[in-house]
Amino acid sequence: MDVQYVAPKTLDEAIRAFAAAAGSGRILAGGTDLLVQMRNGIVSPGTIVDIKKIGELTSIEETKDGGFRIGAAVSGMVLREHPRLSKVWPGVVEAANLIGSTQVQGRATPGGNLCNGSPAGDSVPAMVAAAATVTIQGPNGRREMAVEKVPKGPGRLNLEPGEIVVSFNLPPRAKGSSDAYLRMIPRTEMDIAVVGCGVSLTMDKGTCTAARVGLGAVAPTVLLVEEAAKALIGSKLDEAALAKAAAACSAACRPIDDKRGTIAYRTKVAGVLLKRTALIAAERAGGK
Amino acid sequence: MSTTGSTKTPETANDNKWIGKRTIRPDGADKVTGRAAYAADTTMPGMIWGKVLRSPHPHARIKSIDTSKAEAYPGVKAVMTAKDIVNFPIDKSVMLGIQDMRWMCRNVMAREKALFAGHPVAAVAATTEKIAAEACKLIEVEYEVLPFVIDVEEAMKPDAPILHDFIKYKDKPSNIAGTLEHKLGDVGEGFAKADVVIERSFRTQPVHQGYIEPHACLVSVSDGKATIWSSSQGQFMVRAMCAYLTGLPQNDIRAIPAEIGGGFGGKTIIYLEPLALILAKKSGRPVKMTMTRGEVFHASGPTSGSYSTVKLGATKDGKLVAAQGTFCLQAGALPGSPIRGAAGCAFAPYDIPNVHSFGYDVVSNRSKVAAYRAPGAPIGAYGVECVMDEMAEALKMDPLEFRLKNAAKQGTKAAHGPVYPRIGFVETIEEAKKHAHYTTPLPKAKNGKLYGRGVASGFWFNxxxxxxxxxxxxxxxxxxxxxxxxxxxxxxxxxxxxxxxxxxxxxxxxxxxxxxxxxxxxxxxxxxxxxxxxxxxxxxxxxxxxxxxxxxxxxxxxxxxxxxxxxxxxxxxxxxxxxxxxxxxxxxxxxxxxxxxxxxxxxxxxxxxTGAEGGFATHVCDVEVDPDLGIVRVLRYTAFQDVGRAIHPSYVEGQIQGGAAQGIGWALSEEYIYNKDGKLDNPSFLDYRMPVSSDLPMLDSVILEIPNPKHPQGVRGVGEVPLVPPLAAISNAVYNALGRRFYSLPMSPPKILATMDMAAD
Missing domain, CATH: 3.30.365.10 (Aldehyde oxidase/xanthine dehydrogenase, molybdopterin binding domain)
Structure with a gap:
C-alpha cells in the first residue's frame, strides 16, 4: 500500500488531513520513532502528516509572565540553543538532549517523545516535574491538559481522534527555582532509560518550598510522585528528607521485569536517582 | 602507547624502512569516503531480491511446506526450500575446515526440523524486496511444535528436550554432541600435594561478534556458472561451501570477495550465498540478499554461552601443582561449539605438571555458533584467571607475581600438546608489573564511587x-x-x-x-x-x-x-x-x-x-563502580602482548584495542536474552548492549616483540588473544572494588546491585 505524505503550512490544514486519514494517519515530527517503527513493520500508516512546516509547532516563545511556550515539533538541539530556556529550565533541556545521538537530537522533538507513549521517554518526566501543560488541538477545538495526563499506557494516549499536540507550556518560575533530570542507562549514551527521574523545586534560604517529581520507566506511564514531593517540601534536603522522598519513589514504582532491568533494580534505582536529581536541582536553584 | 625498549629485537632496532612503520592504509581513503564496495553495494541489470522465511518456533518438526501461493504471487520469480539443497546424510561426516557439511546443509535451511526461532525454512526471490517479503508470508508451513531448551545446563539435564535423535552420549539420546579431553600428569596426585585448593563455577551468556555490516551477497548464474559477490572472511570457503550445498563443481563458481565490514569469525561461514545461488539458478536472474540487523542477531552465529568449573591446587610457596577444568559450551542448533579453544587454551599460559581439561559440546535451540575471535578461549580463561586471582589472594601473593612464578616458557609442555619454543609470556607479565599503570596507586573510594584493579592473562593457538x-x-x-x-x-x-x-x-x-x-x-x-x-x-x-x-x-x-x-x-x-x-x-x-x-x-x-606458535597477553584494568546503581566503568586499560613482530604497529594496536573492547562488552553488558517462548528478546543494538565509544577509555597497548623463530619476519598472530584476558581482568577488578566475587557474566547493573544487596542483608 502506498503512503501519502502531506506537509501542511497551517495547523488547521494539518488537523483536517490528520482527521481525514482517520485511524491510518500518523503525525511526523522528528520521525526518530515513527520512521524506525515503519521500517520494522510495527506501523504502516496510510497518511503521514508532517508538522514541521507549521510555525506555531516549531517555535519557542517566552511569555510575558516569564513562562515558555515550546512548539511540539521543536528539536532537542533547538531547545538547547535557546538563550533563556536552558537557564530557566535546565532539567527539561538536558532531558530532551539525552535522546539519541547528536544527529538524532537535531530531529527528535518533545512532542514526539510524549506522543510515542513510551514510559521511558526522557523528556516526559522532566516535563511532568516542570508542571508543564500541553495545548492540544483537534476537530473540536483547542484544550489544555497536564502533561502527565497525556499518556494512557505504553503506546497509548488520552487524545481524541484527530487531535494533535501543539505545544508545551512551562509556567513562570519563582525566584530560587530550578530543575534537573537524571536517567539510569547501562551505557553512557545511545541507550534507553531503565529509570528516569525529573525533579523541579524552589529553594528559599536552604529550605525547599515547592517541588515536583516525575519518574519514568517504572510504570506503564510516566508518574507524578506527589508523596516524594511532599517529603522534600519544607525540608532542607537533608539525608532524612531525601531518604523519605526516595522511599516514596520506590513505593510508587510499578515496574516490569524485562531485558532492560528487573523490578527490584528499577524500584531501588528510582530512589537513588531521586536523591541525586533533587540535589542537582537544589544546587542549580541556589544551593541548600 | 609504546613499544617497549627492553625487548626490542635486532630487527626492529635496525634501519628498516617499511616493516614496523605506520604506513597509510591502502584501503583507507575509500573506506572513509564511502567509496569502498561492500557486498550490499553491488547491483546488476535484471537483479531481483531474495528474502528468507524463518521459523517462528525454537523447536518444531516441519510436517509440510506449501509454496504454491507464493509461487503464484505476481512478481515472484523463484521459491526454494531445503529440497533444493544437497542433503548430506547424518551418518557420514563431510568436513570443510571446522564445519561439517551435514550440519551446514541443515543450518542454511531447516530440513527435518526447525531448530531455533529464526531458522530459515524457505526463501523467495521477487522483483522487489517488498514482494519477496509478502510472498514469504504466503508460504504455508505446517509445524509440529516441540518442547525446546536453550540454556546449556538445562540442555545437559537427563530429561531435557532432545534436539537430535541421532546424537547419543553414553549410548543414550543426548544433547551432548561431543567431548574433548586434554590430560597431563595425574591431577589426583597433584591435588594431593596442594596446600590450597580452590574450585569455582562460572557462567557466561552467548554474545555476538557485533560486526557492523550485516551479511549480504549478490549471485548471478549464467550458462550454469555462478558468480558470487559477498562479504566473507574467505572467498574460497564461500566457493567450497556453495559447491557442496548446490552440487556445482568448484570451477563453475567464482567467488569475489567484497570489502568486509567486520567479521571477527562470524563470517567464516555462509548463510545467504547458497540460497541466492539456487534462487538465481531457478529464476535466471541475478539475486541479491541482505540480512536485517534482526536477522543477524536471530540467525547468524554468535558464540556459546557456557557453564564451567575450574579447580586449581597450589603449594604454600605459590607453585601450581594441579588444574582441572570442565567447560560446557552451547553449540546452538547443530554441533560444533568451540570446546577446543576453551579446554585447550584455559591452562595453556601456565607450567602446571598435572592438568585435566574437559569440554562438552552441547546442542540447544538457538542459532548455531560461528567462530568469534579466539573461539572458546575467553570462556576457558575467564574461569581460570578468576580462580588464579582468588588463589593469589589466598596465598597472599601479588597476582602478577603469582602468574610469573607459574608462567609457561620455552620448553614447557602444555596440556593441549606442544612443548613451547621461545615464547614471550613471561615478558608480558614483567612489562605489566613495572608499567606505570600497575605501579600507580588507585584510590579505594572517592565521591561515593569504588575503585578496583584487576589483571588476567591469556593464550591463543594462532x-x-x-x-x-x-x-x-x-x-x-x-x-x-x-x-x-x-x-x-x-x-x-x-x-x-x-x-x-x-x-x-x-x-x-x-x-x-x-x-x-x-x-x-x-x-x-x-x-x-x-x-x-x-x-x-x-x-x-x-x-x-x-x-x-x-x-x-x-x-x-x-x-x-x-x-x-x-x-x-x-x-x-x-x-x-x-x-x-x-x-x-x-x-x-x-x-x-x-x-x-x-x-x-x-x-x-x-x-x-606451519609454525604459527601461540600468542600470549596480560591485561591490566582499573574500574570505577557506582555501588548504588551497579554501574561498572572501565577507567584505564593496558594490554601487554607478545606479537612476535609488529609489521604495521597501528593495526597491531587496532587488533589489541578491538579485542579488549569486545571483552569489556562481554564482561559488562552484552548478552543474548531469550523470552519464555524461546525467542531472542533483544535482537537490536539498542538492547544488545555493545559498548559505545564513550563507554571506553583509551585502550593502551604495549607491543612486545619476541620474534617467532619459525617466521621470516618473526610474526606471531595478534588478532585473537586480546579477547582472551578481558573477562577475568574486569571481573577481578570488580572484586577488588567491591570485595564481592562475581561468577557470572555479564556483570550488568541489576546483577551487581542484587549481589551487593544480598551481601548487605
Missing part, C-alpha cells in the same frame, strides 16, 4: 594454513601483489610494508589486491590470526623469487653470471670481481627492459604454512 600470493613487476617498475585473503585488520598495508622492504622500493610503488577464486590460488580463511603470518610467508618467498629474476635480468644485461649480482636498496649491483664495473640497475630500469631480457617479471608462492 594458525598457519594455506595461502597463495603472486608478486608482479609492472612495466613501469611498480609492483602489484595479489593475495587470497579478505582484508579485515589492515593486512593489505602489512603486505605492502613487507614487499616494499624486501624489494627496497617505496611503499607507494606497491599495490596489494585481493584476488577472487579465479585469479589466485587457494587461500584459507581470514581467521585464526593467520593472515599477516601466512601471507607474509608466501609474499616473502614470492618476492625473493622476483629478486632472483631481477638479478638474472641484470646479469643478462651486463653479460655476467647471475651469482655475481646482488640486490641491495632496490637495485641490482655487480658484486665480487665485478663490483663497481657497472652502474647499478634500479627495479624500474630492469622492468623497462623486461621484454628484451626474457619477458614479464613476476612470481608466486603457495604454501601450507
Amino acid at each position: 594458525a598457519g594454513g594455506e595461502s597463495s600470493a603472486q608478486v608482479n613487476v609492472n612495466e613501469d617498475g611498480t609492483v602489484v601483489v595479489i593475495t587470497g585473503h579478505p582484508d579485515i585488520g589492515g593486512s593489505r598495508a602489512s603486505t605492502a610494508n613487507i614487499t616494499a622492504e624486501i624489494l627496497g622500493i617505496d611503499y607507494k610503488k606497491v599495490s596489494v589486491l585481493i584476488g577472487d577464486t579465479s585469479v589466485i590460488g587457494f587461500s584459507n580463511l581470514t581467521g585464526g590470526s593467520r593472515v599477516t603470518y601466512a601471507s607474509a610467508m608466501v609474499v616473502t618467498q614470492s618476492t625473493e623469487k622476483v629478486i632472483t629474476q631481477l638479478r638474472e635480468r641484470a646479469a643478462k644485461i651486463w653479460k655476467i653470471d647471475p651469482d655475481a649480482v646482488v640486490w641491495e636498496n632496490g637495485e641490482a649491483r655487480p658484486a665480487g670481481d665485478n663490483a663497481g664495473k657497472f652502474e647499478p640497475l634500479s627495479l624500474g630500469q630492469i622492468a623497462a627492459q623486461a621484454s628484451a631480457t626474457g619477458g614479464p617479471i613476476g612470481a608466486g608462492q603457495q604454501l601450507n604454512t
Whole structure:
C-alpha cells in the first residue's frame, strides 16, 4: 500500500488531513520513532502528516509572565540553543538532549517523545516535574491538559481522534527555582532509560518550598510522585528528607521485569536517582 | 602507547624502512569516503531480491511446506526450500575446515526440523524486496511444535528436550554432541600435594561478534556458472561451501570477495550465498540478499554461552601443582561449539605438571555458533584467571607475581600438546608489573564511587594454513601483489610494508589486491590470526623469487653470471670481481627492459604454512563502580602482548584495542536474552548492549616483540588473544572494588546491585 505524505503550512490544514486519514494517519515530527517503527513493520500508516512546516509547532516563545511556550515539533538541539530556556529550565533541556545521538537530537522533538507513549521517554518526566501543560488541538477545538495526563499506557494516549499536540507550556518560575533530570542507562549514551527521574523545586534560604517529581520507566506511564514531593517540601534536603522522598519513589514504582532491568533494580534505582536529581536541582536553584 | 625498549629485537632496532612503520592504509581513503564496495553495494541489470522465511518456533518438526501461493504471487520469480539443497546424510561426516557439511546443509535451511526461532525454512526471490517479503508470508508451513531448551545446563539435564535423535552420549539420546579431553600428569596426585585448593563455577551468556555490516551477497548464474559477490572472511570457503550445498563443481563458481565490514569469525561461514545461488539458478536472474540487523542477531552465529568449573591446587610457596577444568559450551542448533579453544587454551599460559581439561559440546535451540575471535578461549580463561586471582589472594601473593612464578616458557609442555619454543609470556607479565599503570596507586573510594584493579592473562593457538600470493613487476617498475585473503585488520598495508622492504622500493610503488577464486590460488580463511603470518610467508618467498629474476635480468644485461649480482636498496649491483664495473640497475630500469631480457617479471608462492606458535597477553584494568546503581566503568586499560613482530604497529594496536573492547562488552553488558517462548528478546543494538565509544577509555597497548623463530619476519598472530584476558581482568577488578566475587557474566547493573544487596542483608 502506498503512503501519502502531506506537509501542511497551517495547523488547521494539518488537523483536517490528520482527521481525514482517520485511524491510518500518523503525525511526523522528528520521525526518530515513527520512521524506525515503519521500517520494522510495527506501523504502516496510510497518511503521514508532517508538522514541521507549521510555525506555531516549531517555535519557542517566552511569555510575558516569564513562562515558555515550546512548539511540539521543536528539536532537542533547538531547545538547547535557546538563550533563556536552558537557564530557566535546565532539567527539561538536558532531558530532551539525552535522546539519541547528536544527529538524532537535531530531529527528535518533545512532542514526539510524549506522543510515542513510551514510559521511558526522557523528556516526559522532566516535563511532568516542570508542571508543564500541553495545548492540544483537534476537530473540536483547542484544550489544555497536564502533561502527565497525556499518556494512557505504553503506546497509548488520552487524545481524541484527530487531535494533535501543539505545544508545551512551562509556567513562570519563582525566584530560587530550578530543575534537573537524571536517567539510569547501562551505557553512557545511545541507550534507553531503565529509570528516569525529573525533579523541579524552589529553594528559599536552604529550605525547599515547592517541588515536583516525575519518574519514568517504572510504570506503564510516566508518574507524578506527589508523596516524594511532599517529603522534600519544607525540608532542607537533608539525608532524612531525601531518604523519605526516595522511599516514596520506590513505593510508587510499578515496574516490569524485562531485558532492560528487573523490578527490584528499577524500584531501588528510582530512589537513588531521586536523591541525586533533587540535589542537582537544589544546587542549580541556589544551593541548600 | 609504546613499544617497549627492553625487548626490542635486532630487527626492529635496525634501519628498516617499511616493516614496523605506520604506513597509510591502502584501503583507507575509500573506506572513509564511502567509496569502498561492500557486498550490499553491488547491483546488476535484471537483479531481483531474495528474502528468507524463518521459523517462528525454537523447536518444531516441519510436517509440510506449501509454496504454491507464493509461487503464484505476481512478481515472484523463484521459491526454494531445503529440497533444493544437497542433503548430506547424518551418518557420514563431510568436513570443510571446522564445519561439517551435514550440519551446514541443515543450518542454511531447516530440513527435518526447525531448530531455533529464526531458522530459515524457505526463501523467495521477487522483483522487489517488498514482494519477496509478502510472498514469504504466503508460504504455508505446517509445524509440529516441540518442547525446546536453550540454556546449556538445562540442555545437559537427563530429561531435557532432545534436539537430535541421532546424537547419543553414553549410548543414550543426548544433547551432548561431543567431548574433548586434554590430560597431563595425574591431577589426583597433584591435588594431593596442594596446600590450597580452590574450585569455582562460572557462567557466561552467548554474545555476538557485533560486526557492523550485516551479511549480504549478490549471485548471478549464467550458462550454469555462478558468480558470487559477498562479504566473507574467505572467498574460497564461500566457493567450497556453495559447491557442496548446490552440487556445482568448484570451477563453475567464482567467488569475489567484497570489502568486509567486520567479521571477527562470524563470517567464516555462509548463510545467504547458497540460497541466492539456487534462487538465481531457478529464476535466471541475478539475486541479491541482505540480512536485517534482526536477522543477524536471530540467525547468524554468535558464540556459546557456557557453564564451567575450574579447580586449581597450589603449594604454600605459590607453585601450581594441579588444574582441572570442565567447560560446557552451547553449540546452538547443530554441533560444533568451540570446546577446543576453551579446554585447550584455559591452562595453556601456565607450567602446571598435572592438568585435566574437559569440554562438552552441547546442542540447544538457538542459532548455531560461528567462530568469534579466539573461539572458546575467553570462556576457558575467564574461569581460570578468576580462580588464579582468588588463589593469589589466598596465598597472599601479588597476582602478577603469582602468574610469573607459574608462567609457561620455552620448553614447557602444555596440556593441549606442544612443548613451547621461545615464547614471550613471561615478558608480558614483567612489562605489566613495572608499567606505570600497575605501579600507580588507585584510590579505594572517592565521591561515593569504588575503585578496583584487576589483571588476567591469556593464550591463543594462532594458525598457519594455506595461502597463495603472486608478486608482479609492472612495466613501469611498480609492483602489484595479489593475495587470497579478505582484508579485515589492515593486512593489505602489512603486505605492502613487507614487499616494499624486501624489494627496497617505496611503499607507494606497491599495490596489494585481493584476488577472487579465479585469479589466485587457494587461500584459507581470514581467521585464526593467520593472515599477516601466512601471507607474509608466501609474499616473502614470492618476492625473493622476483629478486632472483631481477638479478638474472641484470646479469643478462651486463653479460655476467647471475651469482655475481646482488640486490641491495632496490637495485641490482655487480658484486665480487665485478663490483663497481657497472652502474647499478634500479627495479624500474630492469622492468623497462623486461621484454628484451626474457619477458614479464613476476612470481608466486603457495604454501601450507606451519609454525604459527601461540600468542600470549596480560591485561591490566582499573574500574570505577557506582555501588548504588551497579554501574561498572572501565577507567584505564593496558594490554601487554607478545606479537612476535609488529609489521604495521597501528593495526597491531587496532587488533589489541578491538579485542579488549569486545571483552569489556562481554564482561559488562552484552548478552543474548531469550523470552519464555524461546525467542531472542533483544535482537537490536539498542538492547544488545555493545559498548559505545564513550563507554571506553583509551585502550593502551604495549607491543612486545619476541620474534617467532619459525617466521621470516618473526610474526606471531595478534588478532585473537586480546579477547582472551578481558573477562577475568574486569571481573577481578570488580572484586577488588567491591570485595564481592562475581561468577557470572555479564556483570550488568541489576546483577551487581542484587549481589551487593544480598551481601548487605
